[in-house]
Amino acid sequence: MVDYTKTFTAAAVQAEPVWLDLDGGVEKTIALACEASGNGASIVAFPETWIPGYPWWIWLDSVAWQSQFVVRYAQNSLELDSSQFERIRQTAADLGIAIALGYSDRVGGSLYMGQALISSTGAVLKTRRKLKPTHVERSVFGDGDGSDLAVVDSEFGRLGALCCAEHLQPLTKYAMFAQQEQLHIAAWPSFSVYEGAAYLLGPEVNTAASQQYAVEGQSFVLAPTGIIGQAAYDAFVDTEAKKELLKLGGGHARIYGPDGRSLASPLAPTEEGILYADIDYREILAAKNAYDPVGHYSRPDVLRLVFNGAAQSRIVNTEVPEAAWEDALTLAPAGDD
Structure with a gap:
């Protein structure tokens, strides 16, 4: 049974990462969590x-x-069995605060766009990967699978997360809505690349996507964002042309209610900080009275989603009976080893 009586305070970070520095990133994560x-x-x-x-x-x-x-980048990506991830998990437990973390997830030599939902006791509720990296992200990151579109039970009720332009994927969103999500993490980078030349990558479209997610799913949405600061310029911007492609700032963190209202005053795009909002799940019931696309406002006789939520293994081990190996050797052409 879904509980609509919960109240609590939630926070969304707007800050510049510690670029290409795993340990530095962990330290800043802990400081912001504190x-x-x-x-x-x-x-x-x-x-x-x-x-x-x-x-x-x-x-x-x-x-x-x-x-x-x-x-x-690979060396400084996060491995989930690492001491660095353990420090973040332990911080959540020590502070009694849940952490929704975005990270480059390294497994062997491959990278994925990861998110971890960690409870206030330090328990890992869910780790997920972006189902399909966007555009040139595919040159760095691999795909997730259906198990990454999951809403989990938590101390905050039904909790889920997506990355960036996943919020522009209608079927992905519907799969999440159908799992009775109440609190959603909409994690974004900064919005300052190709400013003035690619409107769809900018803050107007992408903050609207977070807001629309709240309205469509009747959920509260925490939408943290990064910032491009001088440290990013020092690391990545070595020509005047690149300064035109990637502008300073780009921070547009938001928190939205299930009726689409903005619940926290935005920071300036160049400002680091944390947004806070008081959450009251009774507001979800009010919003669902008007719109519930997976409930009373649906027509499953006309439109339905086919969803494979199973994890996909890249290796399937099958056992071949010993007799089959003996038959294969018997039938091998003469002279074969």
Whole structure:
């Protein structure tokens, strides 16, 4: 049974990552979690690939130029069985604050756009990967699978998360809505690439996507974002042309209610800080009275979603009976070893 009586304070981060620095990113994560906890938040949400920062170089120059970042980015990506992830998990437990973390997820030599939902006791409720990286992100990150579109039970009721332009995927959103999501983490990078030349990558479209998600799903939405600061320029911007492609700022963190209202005053696009809002799930019931696209406002006799939510293994082990091996050897052409 879904509980609509919960009230708590939630927080969304707007800050610059510690670029290409796993340990530095962990330290800043802990500092911001401490700040949010000290200000009364029960959960704090971090931007997309917060650790070790979003790979902005993929939008700025040739593959040959980008190659200087490939190894450093992989080395500073987060492994879930690492001491660094354990420190973040332990911080959540020590502070009694839940953490929704965005990170580059390294498994072997492959990277994925990861999110982790960690409870206030330090329990890992869910880890997920972006189902389909967007545009040139595919040159860095692999795909997730259906198990990554999941809403889980938590101390905040039904909790879920998506990354960035996943909020522009109608079927992805519907799969989440159908799981009775109440609190949603909409993690974004910053919005300042190709400013004035690619409107769809800018803040108007993407903050609207977070707001529309809240209205369509009748859920509260925490939408943290990163910032492009001088540290990013020092790392990635080595020409005047690149300064035109990637502007300083781009921070547009938001918190939305299930009726689409903005619940926290935005910070300036260049300002680091944390947004806070009081959450009351009774407002979800009011919103669902008007719109519930997976309930009374649906027509499953006309439109339905086919959803494969199973995890996909890249290796399927099958046992071949010993007799089959013997038959194969018997039938092998003469002279074969």
